[in-house]
Amino acid sequence: MCQLNTTPLLNIRNLRVAVGSAKGQLEIVRGIDLEIAKGEIVGLVGESGCGKSITWLAVMRVLGRHVRTSGSVSFCGTEILGLAETEMAGLRGRRLAMIGQDATASLNPMHTVGFQLAECLVQHRKISKSQARNEARTLLDQVRVPAATRRLDQYPHELSGGTNQRISIAMALAGKPDLLIADEPTTALDVTVQAQILDLLKEIRNDTGMSIVLISHDLGVVRETSDRIAVMYAGRIVEIASSEGFWSKARHPYTRGLLSAAPDIDEPVGRLRAIPGYVPAPGSLPTGCPFRDRCSHRKAACSESEPILLPPSGAHQSACHMLEVTLGRLPEASHEVTA
Numbered sequence: 001m002c003q004l005n006t007t008p009l010l011n012i013r014n015l016r017v018a019v020g021s022a023k024g025q026l027e028i029v030r031g032i033d034l035e036i037a038k039g040e041i042v043g044l045v046g047e048s049g050c051g052k053s054i055t056w057l058a059v060m061r062v063l064g065r066h067v068r069t070s071g072s073v074s075f076c077g078t079e080i081l082g083l084a085e086t087e088m089a090g091l092r093g094r095r096l097a098m099i100g101q102d103a104t105a106s107l108n109p110m111h112t113v114g115f116q117l118a119e120c121l122v123q124h125r126k127i128s129k130s131q132a133r134n135e136a137r138t139l140l141d142q143v144r145v146p147a148a149t150r151r152l153d154q155y156p157h158e159l160s161g162g163t164n165q166r167i168s169i170a171m172a173l174a175g176k177p178d179l180l181i182a183d184e185p186t187t188a189l190d191v192t193v194q195a196q197i198l199d200l201l202k203e204i205r206n207d208t209g210m211s212i213v214l215i216s217h218d219l220g221v222v223r224e225t226s227d228r229i230a231v232m233y234a235g236r237i238v239e240i241a242s243s244e245g246f247w248s249k250a251r252h253p254y255t256r257g258l259l260s261a262a263p264d265i266d267e268p269v270g271r272l273r274a275i276p277g278y279v280p281a282p283g284s285l286p287t288g289c290p291f292r293d294r295c296s297h298r299k300a301a302c303s304e305s306e307p308i309l310l311p312p313s314g315a316h317q318s319a320c321h322m323l324e325v326t327l328g329r330l331p332e333a334s335h336e337v338t339a
Contacts (some may be wrong), residue, residue, distance in 0.1 A: 003218075007077060008035040009211050010059075010179060015071040017051075017058045025068065025219065026282040029055050030235035032071075033309070036179065041205055041212045043243075045220030045258070046232035049279040052215045055232070056181045060098055061088050076178065094124045094175035095105040101184040103164040107156040113167055114152030117174065124175035139170040143200060162193035169200065176208070183215045198225050219262050221249070231255050234280055234290035251318035253295045289321065297322060 017029035029051045036042055042050050058069050061080070073081050074337040075096065080088060100106045109118055117136035121127060127135065133152065140148035143166040156164055165185060172180055182201060186194040202225060205212055216222055222229055223243070230240040231254065238254040250256050257275040281284065286293055292302040301321045309317040 008074075009038045009076065010036040011072070011074040012059070013074075015055065015058065015073060016069070017054055017063070018068045018070075020066060020068075021024070021176070021283065023283050028235055028282050029058065032237060034230060034237065034240070035215065036180070036211050038211055039205060039209045040228065041150075041202070041226045042152060043214045043216065043226030043229040044232060045216055045219060045222055045229060047217060047279050049281075050232040051235040052217075052232050053183050056098065056183065056213060056215065060092060060096060060181070062084075062092075068091060070114055081287070086154040088324040093120070093172075095155075095178050096181070097172040097177035097179070098183065099165075099168045099172045099185055101187045103168040104156055107164060109156055112153055112155055113159070116172060117152070120171050120174035136170075140167070141171060142173065142197075142204075143170045145170070159224075162189055162196065165189065165193075165197055166200070169197075169204075173204070177210060178212045179213070180204075181213045181215070184217075185214070186216075186218075186221055194221065201225065212310065217256060231258070232286060235282065235292075236319070238320070239318045240289070245316045248317065251316070251323055252291075252320050253297050254291050254323075255318075257294075 012032050012034045013034060015029055015032040016024040016027055018027045020026075032055055036043075044055075045068045046052055054063070054239075057063050058067070059073050059080075059300070061069075063069070069081060072079060073082070075091065076140040080091065083091075109114075114136055117139060118129060118132035121132040121135050122129060122207070125132075125135070136152060137148045140151055145151055145163060145166050151159070151167075153336060158168075159167070167186070170251055185324070187195050189197065198221065214222055214225055226243050228240060228242055230237050231244040231252065232238070233254050237247075239250065239255045241249070246255070249261070250259055254275070257273075260273040261275060263272060275294055280290055280293075286303075288301075288305055289295070289298070289307055292298045295302070299321060307319040307321045307323075310323055311317065
């Protein structure tokens with residue numbers, strides 16, 4: 001485990017991910033800056049196609065040789081983007097773990113749950129097979145799988161989606177990681193099981209001190225779980241704030257649009273206010289702010305340059321030219337629409 005005081009567990013600086021295409025190199029992730037503290041849960045939200053999953057697959061370095069990654073990713077003070085693959089393999093799964101969107105697809109249908117858990121334990125903890133089976137049962141107990149001993153001899157297709165998701169979490173915990181990346185961990189689960197899985201992740205954080213990145217396009221999933229919430233749009237973070245500040249003081253028009261599009265059980269039933277348009281493709285980004293074509297508050301400056309996260313060292317940051325005017329970074333005149 002990392003021994004940290006004020007140093008972030010994970011420090012991402014100007015992370016960029018590009019893929020080759022007929023048009024040349026297309027940037028999918030366009031300069032991510034993010035810190036994850038020890039024991040913190042950070043929610044990452046945004047529409048499909050914003051680059052949420054790709055960002056963390058790049059951190060895990062599982063995107064393959066044809067994807068170009070640049071910038072800096074420091075984990076426990078060690079730069080990992082430049083590590084040899086043999087060294088990275090020692091971190092992946094053991095210190096950095098990831099659970100995917102579809103638990104059933106991530107489990108091998110040809111092997112029992114016990115075999116797969118034991119395989120992870122032998123690989124990451126270097127224990128005997130007999131010890132691994134006992135530890136596998138302990139892991140299933142930890143993630144609240146009922147009748148754990150019997151489940152060890154069952155196959156994934158014999159279990160429910162919620163149980164398979166718990167098993168995927170148990171496999172991710174096998175190496176006792178410092179950071180768990182949960183990519184849409186409640187996809188295709190009913191709301192009751194969703195709540196159980198989210199409560200489980202919080203319990204694990206509280207019990208182990210593990211940090212968690214919770215990726216979702218569902219604001220409800222991150223609302224009660226995360227300490228901080230970051231919003232991604234078109235390959236960049238456009239707003240980041242504490243969970244409380246996110247819900248009560250959202251600044252970016254895209255964030256406010258997401259909140260307006262989400263139903264509220266405390267409000268009268270009415271028509272939801274959807275954000276017009278779509279997330280632009282990486283090769284078709286407009287000049288200036290990538291959200292400007294969908295924004296009802298766009299001004300002249302929005303076509304001229306892409307805004308940056310402000311204030312630079314603030315706890316609540318937003319990348320919007322309207323905020324730059326408020327902070328005096330742009331003159332009011334340059335923020336007016338020209339005829």
